[in-house]
Amino acid sequence: APLPSLPLSPQAAMTKLGQWLCGLALLGSAWAALALAPPGLQVPTPLRQALLPLPVYLLVAFGCYSLATVGYRLATFNDCEEAAAELQEQIRAARADLARRGLRL
Amino acid sequence: LSVLLPTYNECDNLPLVVWLLVRTFRDSGIDFEIIIIDDGSPDGTQEVAQQLEKIYGSDKILLRPRARKLGLGTAYIHGMKHATGNFIVIMDADLSHHPKFIPEFIRKQKEGNFDIVSGTRYKGNGGVYGWDLKRKLISRGANFLTQVLLRPGASDLTGSFRLYRKEVLQKLMEKCVSKGYVFQMEMIVRARQLGYTIGEVPISFVDRVYGESKLGGNEIVSFLKGLLTLFATT
Numbered sequence: 103a104p105l106p107s108l109p110l111s112p113q114a115a116m117t118k119l120g121q122w123l124c125g126l127a128l129l130g131s132a133w134a135a136l137a138l139a140p141p142g143l144q145v146p147t148p149l150r151q152a153l154l155p156l157p158v159y160l161l162v163a164f165g166c167y168s169l170a171t172v173g174y175r176l177a178t179f180n181d182c183e184e185a186a187a188e189l190q191e192q193i194r195a196a197r198a199d200l201a202r203r204g205l206r207l
Numbered sequence: 208l209s210v211l212l213p214t215y216n217e218c219d220n221l222p223l224v225v226w227l228l229v230r231t232f233r234d235s236g237i238d239f240e241i242i243i244i245d246d247g248s249p250d251g252t253q254e255v256a257q258q259l260e261k262i263y264g265s266d267k268i269l270l271r272p273r274a275r276k277l278g279l280g281t282a283y284i285h286g287m288k289h290a291t292g293n294f295i296v297i298m299d300a301d302l303s304h305h306p307k308f309i310p311e312f313i314r315k316q317k318e319g320n321f322d323i324v325s326g327t328r329y330k331g332n333g334g335v336y337g338w339d340l341k342r343k344l345i346s347r348g349a350n351f352l353t354q355v356l357l358r359p360g361a362s363d364l365t366g367s368f369r370l371y372r373k374e375v376l377q378k379l380m381e382k383c384v385s386k387g388y389v390f391q392m393e394m395i396v397r398a399r400q401l402g403y404t405i406g407e408v409p410i411s412f413v414d415r416v417y418g419e420s421k422l423g424g425n426e427i428v429s430f431l432k433g434l435l436t437l438f439a440t441t
Contacts, residue, residue: 118357119439168351175347180334182411189302189413196226203262205222207255 133157208237208313209292209373212300213282214245218252220301225259225268231306237313242269242286243300246276280390284380287373295371301415304368308410312370315406322375322403325361325395326368326410333363333409342422349430356438357396361405364392365430368410375403387426389433396441 116124137153210228214221225241232239243256253272260268271286283297296312298304304326312324327333329350335343353364365388371379378401383393398405 117439117441118437168355172344172347172351175329175351176340176344179329179343179347180332180411182334182336182413185305185334185411186336186413189305192227193223193302196223200222200226200262205255205258205262207218207222 208239208294209290210241210296211286212243213279214252214300216248216250217300218250218255221252221255224300228306235310242271244282244286245272247274293373295373295376298368303412303414311408315408319406321406322372323398324370324406326366327363327407328412329362331409335412337414359395360399361395364395367391385433388430396437
């Protein structure tokens, strides 16, 4: 049986879900370490207070970004008027030509 | 160049698509063949295809019909078996994809030596005709979700107007298992996994000259399921 080939890079072997979970675990543990202040870790209070609501802020920020992006893309979604008109013309020409060449529907 | 045209109930559109393809290729001097894979259409599509074969010659129009509706993936595999071109174009046979973009695909492919050239409705002067606001919103929303979750490196994942190197398409067909919209998405995602290069060309998508195109709740649900599956498995 052929040997399994090595992935080109660590990223190649991980699924997108895996990447998300890793990223969230990393950020989550960093946030927990600093914001939730486990005993033994000296975290300055202003820093802790700023970090605590950060996940919610980021979520809301992402939500706003999503709405803005989709809204913008929706507004700038091109309408191909000329393409449709051109197609209608070509359909007429095609029908006539095909009839001449012997197409019977 | 081989064009794969899977058809189901396209007796009105098929002759028009073929006429446009032939004209485009003759005008640009591209050597071509058109492979029509009809899944036993009850509306007489196969008879129309036979007439087209007589008109344009059986070296240009190849008929590879099947008995019943068996799905797009297997239609591609079936059609490719007898394709003699080095490149394969897949497109819809309902006039939503215009053959005039194929020379642009070829030009783009040469420019970057791409393995795949994908037509995109979302970039440059690509666009659609015949979609209401709701349809456009669903499209942009779904695409945004796909971009966030899969980071695919291509702007239009559900599009099905593409040029592939023959070996690339064959390799991808072996690996892809999804159906419907998700199938087209999976092709691009797997292509990236395998290290293939993808170029993009803006296209205009003219929806349903004949007949109605509906995007029902069922399709949205199966799209989401497929998206999550790709998210978790690739």
